[in-house]
Each structure stands twice: as C-alpha cells, then as structure tokens.
Amino acid sequence: MSSKRIIKKVAVLGSGVMGSRIACHFANIGVQVLLLDVVGKDAGSDAKSRNKLVNDALDAALKSNPSPIYLKSFAKRITTGNFEDDMPKITDCDWVIEVVVERLDIKQKVFEQVEKYRKPGTLISSNTSGIPIHLMTEGRTEDFRKHFCGTHFFNPPRYLKLLEIIPTADTLTEVTAFLLEYGEKFLGKTVVQAKDTPAFIGNRIGVFSIMSILHYVDKTGMTVEEVDKLTGPVIGHPKSATFRTSDVVGLDTMVHVANGLAANVPDDEARHLFQIPAFVSKMAENNWLGSKSGQGFYKKEKVAGANQFYALNLKTLEYQPSQKVKFPSLETTRSIDNLKERMKVLFAAPDKAGEFYRAVFYELFAYSSNRIPEIADELYKIDAAMNAGFGWELGPFEKWDALGVEKTLKAMEAAGHKPAQWVYEMLQSGADSFYKVQDGKRYYYDIVSKSYLLIPGTEEFITLDNIRGSKTIWKNSGTTITDIGDGIINLEFHTKMNTIGGEVIEGINKAITLAEQSYRGLVISNEGTNFSAGANVGMIFMMAVEQEFDELAMVVKAFQNTMMRIRYSSIPVVAAPHQMALGGGCELCMHADKVVAHAELYMGLVEFGVGLIPGGGGTKEFTLRLSDELQEGDIELNNFRDRFLTIGQAKVSTSAYEAFELGYLKKGRDVVILSRSRLLAEAKRHCLLLAEEGYVQPAPRKDIRVLGKQALGLGYVGANSMYTGNYISEHDVKISQKLAYVMVGGDLSQPTVVSEDYLLTLEREAFVSLCTERKTLERIQSILTGGKVLRN
Incomplete structure (x- = not known):
C-alpha cells in the first residue's frame, strides 16, 4: 500500500441511488459505514422520524435487484443517521465521501459542515459526474484541499468496475496514489486517474460514442434493432448494446450529460455531435425515458397474457413489434471466436454492417x-475506462490495434476522419501498435517519451493472454496448460461457455500428471466470461437419445474419477472461479484443495433443472460435508434437509460469500478476493503456500456417516407434500427421491459409515437411470434449444 493509511470506517453523505449503493459496497469489503442524509421536512423530534429518509433509501437499495450487497447480513456494518444530529460522528471516519445532489452550492454547504468535524488528514472526496472538482474546495482549509479529490463511481457500484480518481492541483500525490491502489486492491475496481475535464474520461468517450451513433441513425434511417444487433456481443460490447443501455441508464441522464458537454467543451472539434437529434428531444418531451418511465427505445406490453416487445420507429416515433435482423457479414463471422479476428472481417464487409462500423468507429x-492530452495523458486510461465503465472488451485504441494501426489510419483519412498528430509521430518512430506484450507484461505507447512503458499497477498481475504461447507446455482443442512460474502450472478451459466434455477431462488429467511429475502445484483458472457452465449436456443428451447407457455410465465414471483425482493428487490443486461456476464447474471447485474465488461468483449444483442429480461427485461431496457437520439428535435431519433442498432447488449463489452459506465453499479453507485482475496471482500464491507448508496427499474417505431410512422418509415425504401443493411436478418427485436415496446412502435401515466409492456408485447409477427418462430428455432438449428450464 502506498502509505500506512488504513480505512476502517467510511462516512457516506447522501443516501440516494448512488450513496446507498456505495455504502453497501464498502460494507461488502468489511468496512464500517456511516450513512447520513437530510432530515425530512415533516420529521418529529424522535430519531426514527428524523432518519426516515436515509433508512427508507437504504431499505430500498437492499431490496433492489440485482442486490448491491454480497450478503444481507453485511448491511449490519452500515449505521444510518442525519446531517443535523450525526455529522459530529464523522470525526471517527477515515474517509468521507459526499454523494449529495449535483449542485455546487449544496455540495459546498455540506463540505463546510464536514470541515467542522473531520480530523486533519482524513480523506474527503466527492462522487460527481459533472461538476468541476476544483470548484468544490473554495473556502476550505489547506489540509482539506490537500486530502480532497473526486471519486467517480459508476452505477451500480458493485457491478460496474470503473472508478475514476480526479485530483485537483492541491491534492497530495500520496493521496492520489493511495486511492488508485486501494480502489483496485480492496474495492475490486479498475481505477483510472482522470483530469478535471467535463464528464472526465468514461462518460466523455462513452457519450460521444452514443451520440455519434444517434446522428448516424438519424442520417441513414437504420433501425433500433439493427444498431443493437451490431453494437452488442458481436463486437465485444454488452448484450444491452446501444439502445437497451440507454433505456436502462435513462434517456434523461444521457441528454443531461450531452447537453453539459455541448455547453462546456467549446473547443471540441466534434462538439456538434453533442447536439441532441430531434427524435431524442421528442422522446424526452414525451417522457419516454426508458425503464424508469416504462418505455424508451423499447417497451414491453402484455398481449394475450404473454410479453410482447416493441421497438420505436425513429422516423415515425411509433412503436412496432420488435423485429429480428440479419446481416450477411455477421452470418459469416459466426464461427470466428477470436474477437480481434472477427472485427477485421466485420470492418472489411461490403454490406450495411461494414458501412456502419467504418463510419462510427473511425470517427471514434x-x-x-484527439482527447490526449486533454482528458488523459496516457492512451491506456481511455481503453481502461471504456472496458470497466461501459463493458467493452476492447477500448477504442485496442480496437484500432486489432484492425492494424497504419492500415486503418489510411482508411480513416479516406473517410474524412483525421486522428491526432501524435499517431503519425508514433508510426514515424517505428512503433506500429498502441500496445505490445513483452515478458508476460503489457506495455502501452507513451506519447511523451515515444517509447513503450509498463501499464502502472499491473506489475503483480498474471494475465494468461500475455503469457499463453511462450509459456504453454501442453494443449488440446479445449484446454491449455501454462507454466505460470515458481513451479506452478495453470489449466484453462476454452470450450463454449467453458463446458466440461472429453477434451476438458483429458486436460485436467494431463495437468495433474504433469504437475505430479515436474511441478509443485496446479491452478485451474481461465479468463473467459465464465469459469464454467458445467458438463457438456449436449453430449449427455446424444448418448441418452442413442440409448448408449453403458457408454454414458463410463463417461460419468470418468468425470467422477477426474474429480477424485483433483482431490487425491499428490500436489495441491487450487481452483480460481469467477462469474458462473455451475454443475460440473461447481463440482470441480468442491474437490479442489482450496478455492480462491472472485467475489462475483454465481455457483451452484443446477442439474435438477435438466432432470438430473449432480453426477460428477457433487451429490457425494454434499453428503460427505453433511457427515462432517453432523451431530447426534434432531439437528441431523435439519442439516440433511438443508443440504437436500440446496440441490433439489438448484440454488445458485449471488456472490462468493453466499456460496459459503449454501455449502459450495468451505469456511476456513476457501477465500474471496474482489480484484478480478489479481485472481490468478492470488490463486498461485495460495497454491505455493500449500506446497511450501509440506502438502500431504490426502487418503480417500471411508468414514462418511449416512442416515439411512430415517432421512429417506423425510426426503420422500417432503417431495410428496411439495407435489400435493402443486409446487413441483411428478417428475420432480422422482428426481427428488433419487437424490434422497443417494444422500442417505441407499437402502440402509439405520445410520451407517460408508466410503466415497460407495456413494459415487449410487450417484452414478441414479444419474444414468434419470437419463433413461423421457421427461429428463425433454428438459435437456429445452435447455439446449432455447436455454429455458422446462418444468414438465
């Protein structure tokens, strides 16, 4: 850490949408939070009525979906109060964050109050998206000004990774350095230092991009659906693309930022693009603001009991049933998984899609x-802001790099879009790209020194994209094994959705063999969107339809054996999951020696949804964990019921912390980190620790206590009562009975001690028998063809 400063308590002033959610995110990381707001107009003298506004705001945040907090119990770390009665309490706080209404006079008034009570040296910041930071400290003391800066969190703070730090001329360099490091390491943010310019970095580039598209649409007549098809996942942007994103954020917000830019950037060469097109102005007049008003570029209505989606015709401003659109170039790139390669094809396409890409991105x-050095001195900051704030896989300079800088420059000039002079100077200096990778680290082109410099703050990261190739020691069609140094190797999956099929099973076994022969430990991690969506159900479906049940049993056994090999290898195996770790992905983690989980982890045994029970050791493992926590008496059946329902209801955690509550992660063994960028380095560190502590190969368990018929009856009665109450189907009852049968140890008259092998055999038999059921096959087919869970 840049200094010895420690953040134990934070005050958040203002409990609106942003304030309450910033408070929740600090509570997420274990910090005590004081959340204050104004006293309501009609409040009495009692604390309850005086704090009604702040308490209602926090309650609304905690009830919102998606949740701003990892676990509801974390909200106990937040204490509420009001400015009039509780401002003196900020004396105990290490950081005061102002998040009141976007008016300079009100912010200055709040800071006047803050200065009366804050300790000298305490950090103070403003979460603003539009007001110049330097204006806020007028009249404040020197100590206040030295410890003050802008901290622009993007909404929602838990999920959007961008945090812009905007120092003033008075801000101490060590304060800026501390916030840059703290935000990344502890808050899990991509932290970018921005200049005190209108809309900072993210919104300046992001709103320009949207406005550029709006003007292009106005000129060419492209439809809402066409633009969203072209500006979504096909180019590495979020599913919400352009117009759905606008609906979520709110048209009024976009108009407000664009108007602010039009008024405050008089020397911007593209200022005319911040002028609002007529159709957007009309939408704003009509209050068609998006989700908050029920309609925007899209709207949803119930028609004959079903949802009907409509899109706005931008010429007539009438809603029409939403149309599916196709472009020839998009069809030809379906098979190109590599985003950079796909973009080359799309930008060269002669169709309407290619014309759109060349027009709006050359302009971007x-x-x-031209925004360097106006909004940032270094080009990587612009890309980082767009990656983290807008969810772009590739920022503007990364896209340009993918297309080839010099080749694209000529095409841009021909289209009338001339870039800044420094780009020409870069090419003249012999540098032909904005980024390069060297010795596993990523460097950016520095305009001042005309050389490549390491991106600051990334020294400790291990990025597979940067070392894959030179450090690859083995690979097949679905996995790659990479030497990540210090005797540790990493196995990554790169199948579709990182599902686990034959090639992944082969990769896991090969990685363990290599590690046992020549290395100290194995990490299983990847840089895909999801860690793993589970077993390859398409393969299971095909074998079941062909009635190849003996072969299917062998495949399930191979999966189980591989999970057991993860558990009982002679070297430590650490799993580092992120985002989705479902089904087989969850089972893999449960069998590792340790899990280093990213906080945003959606983990669960979800096989019930496709008419199955966990068959890769998951049912066995839940039974084993149940045995380890069992005590004599009624608690046994209560614990059994909880574990049984977790699988039977296919519960998925909404965070890594909830995965502990559900029993997927183990307290005292597994750990959680917030920085996605540090996940692999941290997993490697834990793997090394296990090796250095004298890792001992565990012995297979033969001491698992199962409950027999007393618990089987509970499972059967529970399933039947759910069926009688119309909560589950007849087929759900059958699956529940199979699940209960395995978890109690089969047909045993009393509690008995059994082995893992015994339970794995029961699990495998139940799994294969369910694959013979027509209704299970219908469920699998529904997932494969439409991605929908069928309750038949």
Whole structure:
C-alpha cells in the first residue's frame, strides 16, 4: 500500500441511488459505514422520524435487484443517521465521501459542515459526474484541499468496475496514489486517474460514442434493432448494446450529460455531435425515458397474457413489434471466436454492417486520439475506462490495434476522419501498435517519451493472454496448460461457455500428471466470461437419445474419477472461479484443495433443472460435508434437509460469500478476493503456500456417516407434500427421491459409515437411470434449444 493509511470506517453523505449503493459496497469489503442524509421536512423530534429518509433509501437499495450487497447480513456494518444530529460522528471516519445532489452550492454547504468535524488528514472526496472538482474546495482549509479529490463511481457500484480518481492541483500525490491502489486492491475496481475535464474520461468517450451513433441513425434511417444487433456481443460490447443501455441508464441522464458537454467543451472539434437529434428531444418531451418511465427505445406490453416487445420507429416515433435482423457479414463471422479476428472481417464487409462500423468507429478512433492530452495523458486510461465503465472488451485504441494501426489510419483519412498528430509521430518512430506484450507484461505507447512503458499497477498481475504461447507446455482443442512460474502450472478451459466434455477431462488429467511429475502445484483458472457452465449436456443428451447407457455410465465414471483425482493428487490443486461456476464447474471447485474465488461468483449444483442429480461427485461431496457437520439428535435431519433442498432447488449463489452459506465453499479453507485482475496471482500464491507448508496427499474417505431410512422418509415425504401443493411436478418427485436415496446412502435401515466409492456408485447409477427418462430428455432438449428450464 502506498502509505500506512488504513480505512476502517467510511462516512457516506447522501443516501440516494448512488450513496446507498456505495455504502453497501464498502460494507461488502468489511468496512464500517456511516450513512447520513437530510432530515425530512415533516420529521418529529424522535430519531426514527428524523432518519426516515436515509433508512427508507437504504431499505430500498437492499431490496433492489440485482442486490448491491454480497450478503444481507453485511448491511449490519452500515449505521444510518442525519446531517443535523450525526455529522459530529464523522470525526471517527477515515474517509468521507459526499454523494449529495449535483449542485455546487449544496455540495459546498455540506463540505463546510464536514470541515467542522473531520480530523486533519482524513480523506474527503466527492462522487460527481459533472461538476468541476476544483470548484468544490473554495473556502476550505489547506489540509482539506490537500486530502480532497473526486471519486467517480459508476452505477451500480458493485457491478460496474470503473472508478475514476480526479485530483485537483492541491491534492497530495500520496493521496492520489493511495486511492488508485486501494480502489483496485480492496474495492475490486479498475481505477483510472482522470483530469478535471467535463464528464472526465468514461462518460466523455462513452457519450460521444452514443451520440455519434444517434446522428448516424438519424442520417441513414437504420433501425433500433439493427444498431443493437451490431453494437452488442458481436463486437465485444454488452448484450444491452446501444439502445437497451440507454433505456436502462435513462434517456434523461444521457441528454443531461450531452447537453453539459455541448455547453462546456467549446473547443471540441466534434462538439456538434453533442447536439441532441430531434427524435431524442421528442422522446424526452414525451417522457419516454426508458425503464424508469416504462418505455424508451423499447417497451414491453402484455398481449394475450404473454410479453410482447416493441421497438420505436425513429422516423415515425411509433412503436412496432420488435423485429429480428440479419446481416450477411455477421452470418459469416459466426464461427470466428477470436474477437480481434472477427472485427477485421466485420470492418472489411461490403454490406450495411461494414458501412456502419467504418463510419462510427473511425470517427471514434479519431476523437479518442484527439482527447490526449486533454482528458488523459496516457492512451491506456481511455481503453481502461471504456472496458470497466461501459463493458467493452476492447477500448477504442485496442480496437484500432486489432484492425492494424497504419492500415486503418489510411482508411480513416479516406473517410474524412483525421486522428491526432501524435499517431503519425508514433508510426514515424517505428512503433506500429498502441500496445505490445513483452515478458508476460503489457506495455502501452507513451506519447511523451515515444517509447513503450509498463501499464502502472499491473506489475503483480498474471494475465494468461500475455503469457499463453511462450509459456504453454501442453494443449488440446479445449484446454491449455501454462507454466505460470515458481513451479506452478495453470489449466484453462476454452470450450463454449467453458463446458466440461472429453477434451476438458483429458486436460485436467494431463495437468495433474504433469504437475505430479515436474511441478509443485496446479491452478485451474481461465479468463473467459465464465469459469464454467458445467458438463457438456449436449453430449449427455446424444448418448441418452442413442440409448448408449453403458457408454454414458463410463463417461460419468470418468468425470467422477477426474474429480477424485483433483482431490487425491499428490500436489495441491487450487481452483480460481469467477462469474458462473455451475454443475460440473461447481463440482470441480468442491474437490479442489482450496478455492480462491472472485467475489462475483454465481455457483451452484443446477442439474435438477435438466432432470438430473449432480453426477460428477457433487451429490457425494454434499453428503460427505453433511457427515462432517453432523451431530447426534434432531439437528441431523435439519442439516440433511438443508443440504437436500440446496440441490433439489438448484440454488445458485449471488456472490462468493453466499456460496459459503449454501455449502459450495468451505469456511476456513476457501477465500474471496474482489480484484478480478489479481485472481490468478492470488490463486498461485495460495497454491505455493500449500506446497511450501509440506502438502500431504490426502487418503480417500471411508468414514462418511449416512442416515439411512430415517432421512429417506423425510426426503420422500417432503417431495410428496411439495407435489400435493402443486409446487413441483411428478417428475420432480422422482428426481427428488433419487437424490434422497443417494444422500442417505441407499437402502440402509439405520445410520451407517460408508466410503466415497460407495456413494459415487449410487450417484452414478441414479444419474444414468434419470437419463433413461423421457421427461429428463425433454428438459435437456429445452435447455439446449432455447436455454429455458422446462418444468414438465
């Protein structure tokens, strides 16, 4: 850490949408939070009525979906109060964050109050998206000004990774350095230092991009659906693309930022693009603001009991049933998984899609280059802001790099979009790209020194994209094994959704063999969108339809054996899951020696949804964990019921912390980190620790206590009562009975001690028998064809 400063308690002033959610995110990381707001107009003298506004705001945040907090119990770390009665309490706080209404006079008034009570040296910041930071400290003391800066969190703070730090001329360099490091390491943010310019970095480039598209649409007549098809996942942007994103954020917010830019950037060469097109102005007049008003570029209505989606015709401003659109170039790139390669094809396409990409992105590339050094001195900051704030896989300069800098420059000039002079100077210096990778680290082109410099703050990261190739020691069609140094190797999956099929099973076994022969430990991690969506159900479906049940049993056994090999290898195996770790992905983690989990982890045994029970050791493992926590008496059946329902209801954690509550992660063994960028380095560190502590190969368990018929009856009665109450189907009852049969140890008259092998055999037999059921096959087919869970 840049200094010895420790953040134990934070005050958040203002409990609106942003304030309450910033408070929740600090509570997420274990910090005590004081959340204050104004006293309501009609409040009495009692604390309850005086704190009604702040308490209602926090309650609304905690009830919102998606939740701003990892576990509801974390909300106990937040204490509420009001400005009039509780401002003196900020004396105990290490950081005071102002998040009141976007008015300079009100912010200055709050800071006047803050200065009366804050300790000298305490950090103070403003979460603003539009007001110049330097204006806020007028009249404040020197100590206040030295410890003050802007901290612009993007909404929602838990999920959007961008945090812009905006120092003033008075801000101490060590304060800026501390916030940059703290935000990344502890808050899990991509932290970018921005200049005190209108809309900072993210919104300046992001709103320009949206406005550029709006003007292009106005000129060409492209439809809402066409633009969203072209600006979504196909180019590495979020599913919400352009117009759905606008509906979620709110048209009024976009108009407000665009108007602010039009008024405050008089020297911007593209200022005319911040002028609001007529159709957007009309939408704002009509209060068609998006989700908050029930309609925007899209709207949803119930028609004959079903949802009907409509899109706005931007010429007539009438809603029409939403249309599916196709472009020839998009069809030709379906098979190109590599985003950079796909973009080359799309930008060269002769169709309407290619014309759109060249028009709006050449304009964006030129604009971004001209913002240096106005909004940032270094080009990587612009890309980082767009990656983290807008969910782009590739920022403007990364896209340009993918297309080839010099080749694209000529095409841009031909289209009338000339970039900044420094781009020409870069090419003249012999540098032909904005980024390069060297010795596993990523470097950016520095305009001042005309050389490549390491991206600051990334020294401790291990990025597979940067070392894959030179450090690859083995690979097949679905996995790659990479040497990540110090005797530790990493196995990554790169199948579709990182599902686990034959090639992944082969990769896991090969990685363990290599590690046992020549290395100290194995980490299983990847840089895909999801850790793993589970077993390859398409393969299971095909074998079941062909009635190849003996072969299917062998495949399930191979999966189980591989999970057991993870558990009982002679070297430590650490799993580092992120985002989705479902089904087989969850089972893999449960069998590792340790899990280093990213906080955003959606983990669960979800096989019930496709008419199955966990068959890769998951049912066995839940039974084993149940045995380890069993005590004599009624608690046994209560614990059994809880574990049984977790699988039977296919419960998925909404965070890594909830995965502990559900029993997927183990307290005292597994750990959680917030920085996605540090996940692999941290997993490697834990793997090394296990090796250095004298890792001993565990012995297979033969001491698992199962409950027999007393618990079987509970499972059967529970399933039947759910069926009688119309909560579950007849087929659900059958699956529940199979699950209970395995978890109690089969047909045993009393509690008995059994082995893992015994339970794995029961699990495998139940899994294969369910694959013979027509209704299970219908469920699997529904997932494969439409991605929908069928309750038949």
